[in-house]
């Protein structure tokens with residue numbers, strides 16, 4: 001495989017001195033290649049280094065000092081024939097969901113170039129590919145917008161999934177965010193010797209599979225709290241003959257018309273999938289194995305979330321919890337009567353301590369009351385067409401939707417254990433879990449949805465921007481992504497053999 005190291009230049013205009021440097025490097029590389037062929041020894045790769053006339057002395061000095069020596073060191077450690085190597089002049093953001101986009105937009109405002117790596121072929125893949133059709137934001141739009149661009153005026157209070165995706169598309173366009181799609185990060189580790197992050201990706205383009213290693217100084221983890229689906233270990237799951245899908249693959253109840261569907265889980269997904277199935281004339285049975293806080297989405301025509309946020313400014317959390325529960329009882333009645341026992345800890349405290357989100361009711365409770373949705377206790381085992389529940393009851397079922405939640409995938413690729421815990425979340429709780437050591441950052445792991453991600457993104461961009469400006473000693477200016485420049489530069493950059 002071709003073997004090359006790109007160094008992302010600041011602008012594509014090359015000075016005479018730079019061109020001479022290229023020629024010298026090309027010649028060196030050519031001679032090195034000839035020598036290696038003659039002596040039958042593998043060559044280690046060479047790299048190109050670009051300086052341009054628009055680059056300030058400081059920028060040049062910075063690049064020179066941080067690249068030359070360290071990169072030679074990296075080159076010596078590399079596996080000569082396995083990868084392309086790309087030097088990124090600025091941070092790498094892993095993930096092009098709302099968190100990655102928000103960070104990129106804030107960095108753009110700071111004049112810091114960046115590269116966004118995304119495993120899917122689009123931005124916001126969770127929203128575009130892994131959510132059901134009827135999904136709407138649960139919180140009012142002002143709590144879900146990303147930094148520096150409000151939702152359009154004409155959007156409703158609770159935008160639909162399509163509207164949210166449109167908003168994110170225009171967000172990426174406005175801030176000129178062009179992620180590297182189909183690039184899945186396989187590993188990332190900090191190289192103590194060189195002082196750089198080494199980020200390995202596998203990119204798939206049709207039948208081709210390419211490995212690339214990016215080298216950068218800052219790494220922003222934006223792969224989300226919902227990167228992988230959680231599939232429970234239920235006895236007999238393999239024996240079951242009907243359709244089994246995770247909620248991330250569920251689109252609509254249309255295909256389940258007339259069927260008996262077991263929905264495992266009663267978080268926001270389980271509740272909404274059950275409602276959707278019921279609306280499409282299927283017969284859902286929703287498994288509630290423990291307890292759950294169900295709150296009305298609105299209280300006295302005001303969003304419950306907004307009301308809680310307002311009360312928290314004046315009252316202690318325990319009191320706000322008590323008030324919410326009294327109001328919920330007043331509006332929804334005793335949910336335990338329908339099999340939805342409440343946890344002993346209040347909804348906000350539970351969210352703060354365990355991250356478990358209360359369910360905001362958008363009509364499911366009414367369907368439960370009217371018998372359209374059956375609430376059942378935990379599952380014991382499955383047979384080829386039935387489920388045995390923990391109370392011994394047997395239910396006939398045609399299909400299963402696993403609304404059993406998601407998890408972070410950070411431990412599977414980030415080789416670091418000081419900042420991130422084993423569960424894939426930063427060890428320090430909100431608001432301190434955004435910054436690690438050695439240029440490592442995390443965005444969107446606050447268990448506070450989109451508003452938490454926006455908060456992290458602004459802090460990260462300011463932090464990196466401060467260092468960037470200090471070291472480049474340049475006034476704030478707009479830049480285009482460093483990596484795109486590299487790609488757009490003609491073949492002179494590609495010194496691969």
Ligand SMILES: Cc1cc2nc3c(=O)[nH]c(=O)nc-3n(C[C@H](O)[C@H](O)[C@H](O)COP(=O)(O)OP(=O)(O)OC[C@H]3O[C@@H](n4cnc5c(N)ncnc54)[C@H](O)[C@@H]3O)c2cc1C
Pocket residue numbers: 094095096097098099100117118119120123124125126127131132135136137138139144183184185186222223224225226227269409413443444445448449450451453
């Ligand atoms: C059904 C559903 C509804 C939701 N509704 C709301 C809501 O109304 N309000 C709210 O605030 N929150 C909601 N959330 C929470 C949701 O997590 C956030 O809204 C938001 O999507 C988080 O953005 P993110 O960028 O952190 O993560 P994601 O949106 O998950 O984006 C992460 C990106 O990283 C990419 N990625 C992962 N691993 C790699 C890798 N190794 N290499 C390269 N790329 C990678 C993924 O493909 C993905 O595109 C909802 C979640 C779900 C599942």
Ligand SMILES: NC(=O)c1ccc[n+]([C@@H]2O[C@H](COP(=O)([O-])OP(=O)(O)OC[C@H]3O[C@@H](n4cnc5c(N)ncnc54)[C@H](OP(=O)(O)O)[C@@H]3O)[C@@H](O)[C@H]2O)c1
Pocket residue numbers: 135136137138139232233247264265266267268269270272287288289290291357378379403404405406
């Ligand atoms: N419109 C919206 O805004 C919207 C819609 C959907 C989701 N979301 C968000 O997306 C995130 C994920 O929500 P989610 O509902 O998919 O996941 P979740 O909140 O993690 O809920 C998972 C559910 O599955 C249950 N479960 C797990 N394993 C089980 C098993 N073996 N048997 C029975 N039950 C099992 C859990 O029960 P236990 O509690 O007993 O563990 C829980 O009820 C949340 O932040 C949520 O708020 C938002």
